[in-house]
Amino acid sequence: MTGELTNVVVEVMPRFEGYVYPNEATLQPLWSILIVLYPYITGLVAGAFIMASLVRVFNVRALEPVYRMSLLTAFSFLLCAPLPLLFHLGHPERCFEVMMTPHLTSPMAIFGFVYAWYLMAVLLLELWFDYRHDFVIWANTTPGFQGMLYRLFTVGVTDVSEPAVKLDHKIGHILSIIGIPSAFLLHGYVGFIFGSVKANPWWGNVLMPIIFIMSAMVSGIALCVFNYMVLSWIRRKTVDMKCIDVMGMFLFYALVVDAAIEALDWIHRIYSAEEGFHIMQYMAREKLFYTLSLGQVAFGTLVPLLLLGSLQLFRKQFPELMRRRMYFVSAFLVLIGVLAMRWNVVIGGQLFSKSLRGVMGYKMEFAGLEGWFMGAVLLALPFIILTVMIKLFLSEKLPSSAVPDPDAGQAA
Amino acid sequence: MSNQLSRRSVLGKVGAALAAVMSVPAAKAAKAVVQKVFVTAGAPKGYDPFQHKWRMAIDANRCIGCGLCAEACKTENLVPAGPYFRTWIERYVISRPKPGSGEARGEVFVDCPNGGMHGFPELPVPKEDVLHSFFVPKLCNLCEHSPCVQVCPVGATFDAPDGAVLIDPHYCIGCGFCIQACPYGCRFFNHATRTAEKCSLCYHRITRGLKPACAEVCPTQARIFGDLKNPVPDDPLQQFYQNNRVQSLKPHLGTDPRVLYAGIDKEVM
Numbered sequence: 001m002t003g004e005l006t007n008v009v010v011e012v013m014p015r016f017e018g019y020v021y022p023n024e025a026t027l028q029p030l031w032s033i034l035i036v037l038y039p040y041i042t043g044l045v046a047g048a049f050i051m052a053s054l055v056r057v058f059n060v061r062a063l064e065p066v067y068r069m070s071l072l073t074a075f076s077f078l079l080c081a082p083l084p085l086l087f088h089l090g091h092p093e094r095c096f097e098v099m100m101t102p103h104l105t106s107p108m109a110i111f112g113f114v115y116a117w118y119l120m121a122v123l124l125l126e127l128w129f130d131y132r133h134d135f136v137i138w139a140n141t142t143p144g145f146q147g148m149l150y151r152l153f154t155v156g157v158t159d160v161s162e163p164a165v166k167l168d169h170k171i172g173h174i175l176s177i178i179g180i181p182s183a184f185l186l187h188g189y190v191g192f193i194f195g196s197v198k199a200n201p202w203w204g205n206v207l208m209p210i211i212f213i214m215s216a217m218v219s220g221i222a223l224c225v226f227n228y229m230v231l232s233w234i235r236r237k238t239v240d241m242k243c244i245d246v247m248g249m250f251l252f253y254a255l256v257v258d259a260a261i262e263a264l265d266w267i268h269r270i271y272s273a274e275e276g277f278h279i280m281q282y283m284a285r286e287k288l289f290y291t292l293s294l295g296q297v298a299f300g301t302l303v304p305l306l307l308l309g310s311l312q313l314f315r316k317q318f319p320e321l322m323r324r325r326m327y328f329v330s331a332f333l334v335l336i337g338v339l340a341m342r343w344n345v346v347i348g349g350q351l352f353s354k355s356l357r358g359v360m361g362y363k364m365e366f367a368g369l370e371g372w373f374m375g376a377v378l379l380a381l382p383f384i385i386l387t388v389m390i391k392l393f394l395s396e397k398l399p400s401s402a403v404p405d406p407d408a409g410q411a412a
Numbered sequence: 413m414s415n416q417l418s419r420r421s422v423l424g425k426v427g428a429a430l431a432a433v434m435s436v437p438a439a440k441a442a443k444a445v446v447q448k449v450f451v452t453a454g455a456p457k458g459y460d461p462f463q464h465k466w467r468m469a470i471d472a473n474r475c476i477g478c479g480l481c482a483e484a485c486k487t488e489n490l491v492p493a494g495p496y497f498r499t500w501i502e503r504y505v506i507s508r509p510k511p512g513s514g515e516a517r518g519e520v521f522v523d524c525p526n527g528g529m530h531g532f533p534e535l536p537v538p539k540e541d542v543l544h545s546f547f548v549p550k551l552c553n554l555c556e557h558s559p560c561v562q563v564c565p566v567g568a569t570f571d572a573p574d575g576a577v578l579i580d581p582h583y584c585i586g587c588g589f590c591i592q593a594c595p596y597g598c599r600f601f602n603h604a605t606r607t608a609e610k611c612s613l614c615y616h617r618i619t620r621g622l623k624p625a626c627a628e629v630c631p632t633q634a635r636i637f638g639d640l641k642n643p644v645p646d647d648p649l650q651q652f653y654q655n656n657r658v659q660s661l662k663p664h665l666g667t668d669p670r671v672l673y674a675g676i677d678k679e680v681m
Contacts, residue, residue, distance in 0.1 A: 019502075019522035021550075021597030025495040030588045030601055090586015090606030094566070097585060103567035108589050111565075198665055199559060199595035275664075354597050355681045357522055 018358025047220010300337010454616030481626035501528030553669035
């Protein structure tokens with residue numbers, strides 16, 4: 001019986017097929033779930049920031065209800081972005097060497113600087129200038145520890161005269177403008193980490209940074225849709241249909257561009273059929289069937305495209321409740337689809353041998369640093385931080401309205 | 413008067429002298445750091461990497477697949493047990509095409525059981541169906557344009573002036589980027605030291621005038637090792653270059669490997 005069972009297990013899970021280099025015959029890929037989450041979380045940051053910029057820079061007024069939530073989402077996720085990378089290091093205690101003695105030809109060496117720039121110079125400052133007026137008001141009206149926190153956040157700058165508030169908004173606007181290329185840099189750079197690996201035909205691809213930027217925008221907008229709807233549901237408030245329709249529209253167009261670029265990438269790979277193409281074909285058909293063909297392409301891209309596309313064409317035919325549900329389902333599917341895309345890039349790129357003669361197997365463990373549990377914790381952490389942020393900075397009990405308009409700010 | 417001392421010129425001279433005096437300890441410290449790095453890599457104190465140019469070449473025609481080299485490397489360099497190898501041997505078996513298939517060659521079988529350390533099992537095809545069969549020893553290709561060196565975020569892996577590509581284990585952060593970037597699968601993650609590891613050409617041996625362990629034990633001299641800057645009489649390395657048409661692995665990637673092979677086939681990756 002035991003023998004039969006062992007045979008079954010071996011049959012179900014063949015570890016290697018074909019020839020793999022001996023150093024590749026390890027239990028799990030070198031970069032596993034943590035490195036899947038790293039570009040996923042970073043992408044959500046960049047996307048959520050672009051979403052906020054639509055209001056600030058491109059003046060899409062319909063999106064004002066989600067402006068601050070998008071910024072806070074970007075901030076919460078950005079705080080967690082380096083964690084998977086840090087935990088994955090063999091020597092996390094040496095991580096500062098990346099910034100102290102960076103090796104400038106390495107795509108990874110610049111991450112510390114790009115991250116610090118984005119966190120300190122863009123996001124933190126933009127949030128502060130956006131909230132400063134409110135902090136002053138809340139510091140005076142909120143008692144206890146929370147009030148003390150708001151007083152601390154004002155950093156002693158309590159001038160809320162008209163010119164001061166106007167200056168806040170002017171600087172906020174400039175920071176938003178700087179933020180857009182910075183967000184592109186942050187995530188395009190993450191794409192370059194993979195795109196620059198010429199040893200791996202699955203990764204080494206000039207389109208990789210562009211694909212990462214577009215998928216980041218898609219996932220970030222989807223996350224904002226998801227968060228906004230969940231927050232409205234928790235607060236028992238009606239969803240602003242105008243806002244959600246516009247978010248759905250942007251999500252649709254971003255998804256169209258993203259799908260087009262990824263399709264272009266595959267068309268090019270299929271047509272040029274360069275070295276290693278046979279193994280990539282095998283990967284797409286066999287090893288990554290569920291995550292690539294089903295997760296990323298069918299459920300992560302085509303179904304949301306159909307849902308969102310039909311909402312663009314026949315919006316008036318759908319009742320509001322139906323529309324809300326369709327947006328929610330699309331956003332959720334896109335989020336899963338982009339996670340699947342990160343999985344396919346990171347794990348897929350390590351499931352075939354660089355000898356291009358064989359493939360490896362991988363079964364993710366539950367416990368341990370690279371297991372399901374750790375992955376779930378790291379993915380839940382930004383949501384927990386976001387919940388605290390929303391309690392502190394988007395509370396309905398606070399006196400000021402969360403509108404970035406200077407006149408509205410004064411009225412508050 | 414031209415030789416009159418101005419305050420400016422005196423200050424300038426004093427400043428220059430001071431800068432020179434202060435830069436001496438800085439230069440000494442820099443030299444000590446560089447020396448320390450090489451000592452960390454296994455070189456003896458006082459070893460001058462600029463006086464040598466180490467090279468290995470592989471004559472695959474001579475390799476009999478005994479696996480002594482892979483075993484010696486594991487022992488010499490305390491390479492962890494399991495699928496971790498600084499050097500290994502691959503066996504290529506190209507079968508005859510099926511009669512009437514219209515093909516020039518048949519199927520290709522490649523294997524490397526346990527790095528080839530304990531030899532190889534029976535051929536996967538009957539002897540009479542074998543068109544070509546040969547062994548290929550593999551090691552760090554010591555690339556001229558090493559992608560592993562290029563991608564290291566802290567510069568822990570570096571191109572030594574004497575031709576070795578080394579890792580400073582006290583500096584490596586263990587990100588694994590170099591392992592991903594090596595097209596030849598020559599690097600692995602050592603779970604004991606939690607750093608990347610690879611063939612160092614047995615740096616602790618070659619810097620003391622010995623051969624790398626693999627070359628030392630090779631019974632057929634399939635691994636040819638030498639110093640291009642200090643050739644010995646009838647230098648085997650020079651003879652190898654003179655007597656063979658050579659090729660490198662994956663030349664299209666532009667890594668420009670310095671380990672050159674003779675007697676391999678297009679199937680070798």
